[in-house]
Amino acid sequence: MKGSDVVIEHVRKSFGDFKALDDVSVGIRKGEFFSLLGPSGCGKTTLLRIIAGFESPEGGAVLLDGRDVSPLPPDARHVNTVFQNYALFPHLSVFENVAFSLRLKKAPESEIKAKVAEYLQLVELQAHAHKKPSQLSGGQKQRVAIARALINEPSVLLLDEPLSALDAKLRQHMLIELDSIHDKIGITFIYVTHDQQEALSVSDRIAVMNAGEVLQIGTPQEIYESPATDFVAKFIGETNLYEADVASVSGETVDLSVDGFGTVKVTATEPPPVGSRVSWTIRPEKVRIGLEEPKSARNGINAIAGVVDEPIYSGFQSKFYVRTPSGLVLKVIKQHADWSDDGPEIAWKDSVWLSFSAEDAYIVEVKR
């Protein structure tokens, strides 16, 4: 693996009374595609700007391959940035934009020509070398920005919401392209985004941030399947999140008594003591919905009756809001499979049965 590892140690930063980063520590491995994910104002961009050198932290350190770079100005760090609004130089052609850092280093003309051609090839923009940024589309500008940042052969590439200015289809396409560029170049990518879908699909690991703190660091699977806090559970994907009391514990299976609802079996690797107040979650796509009561109500399967409050059809899948007699509403997502097992259509006001395995339901936080 090329690239550098980046270690953020106890970094603090505030703007006036606003605490942008509150004792943040993150370890990013060599060559990793690492995402900083969180809502706007969570501090992710500030952290990126501290790594780039545009902001200086009030405390803590930023280590690149073990060396503290926090006192260095941006031009002395072996790190380059792809900016949110591209930040291309409007007075220079595509070629000169990409060549900018080589010209600063006074590289020989032949080397500049060869390397710019190589990196324009990487982002498939050879045909546009002579154009001005104003003549390019949004996606092309983004690619120029990427080539310009990579030509310096940085050990870390910082990407600040690079796709947010593109439309949805193009964003999907650029995301795949970014991923393949990462595979080809093999340096460390640090990717800032508020879009959980983007982060889940390309990252090796994700740090979920909120209000200046890192809430959880893990692979996309870990973040999605076992969120560490209520915030992470709600922020990543769609979820059902409820509070309940622990009624009984047997091994890793926990019986929860959900307020005004009854008992639900869930899994916990470290079960909290009986009587604790907890939050628990079940992902909507892990809940099965049907018109008939599930026949084989095995041990560890929760079966719940309810009425469809609102069916939302969206082509390949449907979402149902199902109200149980106690008033609790569960979100359920049903994938439309092939002809063989799509089952009868479920409509508004239908009485339905929901079932889910205790293994798919998790305790997230222990409240007390």
Add this chain to the structure above:
Amino acid sequence: MSRPATRRRSSFSRSVFVGTIVFLSLPLFVLVLYSFNASKSGSWTGFSLRWYVKLFTDSPQLWRAFGNSAIVALSSALVATVIGTLGAVAVNWYKFRLRAYLRTITFLPMILPEIIIGVSLLIFFSGIGMRLSLFTVFVAHVSFNLPFVFLLVLARLEEFDFSIIEAARDLGASERQTLLKVILPLSMPGIVSGFLTAVTLSLEDFVITFFVTGPGATTLPLYVYSAIRFGVSPVINALSVVMILGTVLLTWSTRNFLKYIAAK
């Protein structure tokens, strides 16, 4: 907004248009006409180029005044452009206390009546014991030209996303390289129009110059004013025509230059 093409222009708007054009250009037309008048008096006595001949061959005082004006205009515009540009870059680039205050106070000379600036400069120069001369005229012109350059360059800089400065730094440019390779090329149209505005303002200034000029430092507007006090000389008419031509030529070439920069 589109209008039906068939709709007739109202005769009112047409007469306002024609009236405005006549009102604006009739004096100029009379001026041009009389510069070719054979006689010195107000009545037309025939076509002649004698005032042009006199202007170019036999008006040493006028040309000395023109020379003074040219020296002051070019040097004060140059100095004002350098200071104004650097000031605009600093205000745009760095965040410091009193930044907003500095921006506002720089505009002050633009708003204040010229007579106040003239008087205050005169008091200032005599206060520090500086003898009035072409140099004091130069200093005065720099001070009233500065805000225009500052404003024009700042307006240009504010059109750009600030992150291009960070991008330059990120790509390895030092502060100086960022200034030379990104900021100055980008603000060039603002700098050029600032310089030309400064030259124009300096060339035509009468009131402030009147207060701060000293013996032997007569500028062209001051000379024209003193010449006209003894009756309108047709040489001044001829000079005016030459200057109108010069202005048209300068405006035209500036526009082309700015277009050329924008296209580059």
